[in-house]
Amino acid sequence: MEPALKLNWVYGFNQSANGGVHNLSVDDRQVIFYPSAHVGVIYDLFGGAQKHLLGHVHQIQCSRISHISNCIVTADQGPESTIIFWDMQKGTPLKSIMSPHPHGVEDMDLSGDGTFLVTISKSKPGEKQTLCVWDWTSGRTDPIVTRVIKEKEYQTCVRFHTKRSNEIITNGLTSVAFWAIYQEGDQLTASEQNPQKFKSEKNYNGQITQSIFLAEGTEAVSATTDGELILWADLEMRNESVIDRTMVKVLKLHDAAILCVILTNDNIVTGGADGFVRFFDGQFRVGAWFEDIKCGPVHSISFAAQEIVPGYDDGLVVAAPKFILSTRQGSIVSLDPACFENIDPSMREGNLLMQCQDGPINSIDVHPSRGIISIGGASGLIQVWDYNVKRIRTSRKFEKHQVQCLKYDPRGRLLAVGFASGLLKILSAKSLKDINRCSWRNSKDSIEHVEFSSDSMYLATADGGFCVSLYQRSKKAPSKPTTASIDPSAGAGMNDLTLHSRITEEETEEWQYVGKFRSHWKRIIGLAFRQDVGGPQLISMAEDRTLIEYDLIHCSIGGGLVLKSQVRMEQRASPCAFTWSPSVSYSDDVLITSNEEYKFKLFSGNTKACKKTLLAPTYGGPVNKIIPVADKVTFLAYSTAERVIGLVKFPLDGNPNKSMGMIAHPKEISGFCAAPDARFVFSAGGPDGSVHQWETKFDSLNQAEAKGGAGIEPYVTLIQGERNGTFWKELKEYFYYAQIRSQGEDSTDPHQLGNHIAINEIPNVMRALGFYPTESQVEDLLNEVRFGNYTETGAETESITFEQLVLLYVNHRPVFNTTKDKVEEAFRNLGLNQDGKISFLRLSKLLQQFGERFSDAELGQCFDALVLEADLANYRRSGFTPEEFSEDVLGFDGTVTADS
Missing domain, CATH: 2.40.10.480 (Thrombin, subunit H)
Incomplete structure (x- = not known):
């Protein structure tokens, strides 16, 4: 079965990778290889096709090729790193070496005959580097030679002699070491010459970048950041010691740093x-x-x-x-x-x-009606690509400004660009030229989000200072566009005819700054417009857990931006993303949010009441971008802050078989968007400088859902032990006990047990199962059940089945364990005295004044139940340390799981 997201095209390459770009061309076939993020790319320039070499989890740090052995080698850095050998023609893996070094490979090289691979390890400060030689053509996956590098200076480059595979050179920033591989008994080993420090008669401040052997003899050269080559040779011509070389001369070859040096013919x-x-x-x-x-x-x-x-x-x-x-x-x-x-x-x-792009990519967006994607980078470069034919349409470089975000208007005429400097520009989407007087700097902070209303009459921005700004398009008719014409003064028959360029309609549009409001006190996660019966609505949401709605009807240039309402959306978790649901997915307007606790929440668009809480994908970090995409049915495309993107099928219900995730980039995901026809989604890798185009295969997710079973079957797999486990048995016992409680435990009449429990018993069952919801969570949970079918039936629900209880539990329980460390960290945040404690009186006041407040009686009951009377008297006098509170009061001795 095909993956639901299949890599279709790669834009960009790893400009810092050792080895860079490789020429695979043979005869008239022009083919190149380059790494992009964690993907190797074989690009046939004449055929216009890419082969994607997928196998790495981390960013590819270095790559080498051998035309003799017809292979490409790639290596990455990080935990559980990998070296992979690929067939140069087919792009298929030939061999993998798992965890060649604890932290990955710093640099590597293939021998001249393509038989051996030499690697030097990536190491952390204070750790020794190792040099390893691998015979990759044999069946071995362990190195044939392993030596600890004696040189204290970190080595950044390693090369084989082009003619002799038993000689190796490595270098750091100021030193070079020569190695010889030889037989010692029945094993191979390597000896290292005392590293040679580069010393010059002049005051030298340069650093060594790369080193190579020359074709014949024992000579080698090292390139430097001062544009010089250092020549190393054996002046005494001692054949018995091929690694004893000294600096012979220094030659100035460039006026700037020499970044690479190679040998050919x-x-x-x-x-x-x-x-x-x-x-x-x-x-x-x-x-x-x-x-x-x-x-x-x-x-x-x-x-x-x-x-x-x-x-x-x-x-x-x-x-x-x-x-x-x-x-x-x-x-x-x-x-x-x-x-x-x-x-x-x-x-x-x-x-x-x-x-x-020549730097990190900060933002991407697709045209609303054409096959075009705009890519904005930290270097100030905006590129507009046709993603169907894979060609650049146009580009523009802002030399002094870093592009932070960009957005097309719904008509596809304009491209709004926010910069890290606080500058906002509205450009022509076609030419990237400035729109008439549409450039503002109304913020000292970076513009983080920009959004147009559906009628393109409003534009809103959110900046790093937690402020929202509003701009409005002038309603007066724009100037009449001019067309191209020949200047008659240029003279007939002249070759250099002067042309008046055509001024497009969008270039004559006028926009006005309405106002700005510091709506939040934490990072704003997004903006969204909605067209309502009463007019357009604008909302913003931030990590301060609040949603702000703005009164666009009463906003004016004189009056500024006006707030309409403020709603607290979360009690504890910070929201990470939100979007309005597609109208085909729910019977009324629904606001979908994701939070840091791996939950989707559905809120009423009008009342902002929580309608449902659902399990979100847990393949990576919390979901931080969600985009509805429509096929025959509707899906939700999502990305996380790092590495993972995926799809979720509507309606959202927490079914794990209706969602998928995959590694799109090795680290940060700085941008995520979807094509208007839902054929592709795009991800930007931030510092890896790449954009990946993914083809959607919705049928694959439909098939996964069908194979996963119906009813509660998909959810059973999320419960410890599943149907045969102890927890499942306890779940059933608590379900039946809840029925007995409802009918009266002391009743002498026979209890009638069925498949329903009253909804007021749900919180008790949850607590018995180890999930302790807050009062706010209890209210959301009960409202979800009580009004779950109200729209269809007009009646409230007063009981639930066992199957519904399983779904509620799986969707509402915490995804990860509550640990002792987390409790102690929260306790420390309350503020400790010089003895590292918090007094009993202060703790009591905090619990009675903030959050879900305790009454005196409730607090007393809790302490009486949790702590022995003698211990409680001691704590009243001396207070609690974080450890005492977590262990003696709450009973932690490790971790408490939701399934325990």
């Missing part, structure tokens, strides 16, 4: 932070230079697999196959060394294969 090729690529021969004489690329600092260079045949270099300054390079500005460029001979600088710029 005996040429030393360097890529610099100045954006230049230079070829040198074995005597370090420059043979060719490419200084017209203009795409930013060169991070990696990779050559095609073609062999240089005799006669190829006739008349050429350098003999080398075509190559590609990647830059730190998100560019991938292809170049033919033969173009160096061209006297036209534009012919030496190369062919731009990809232009991606």
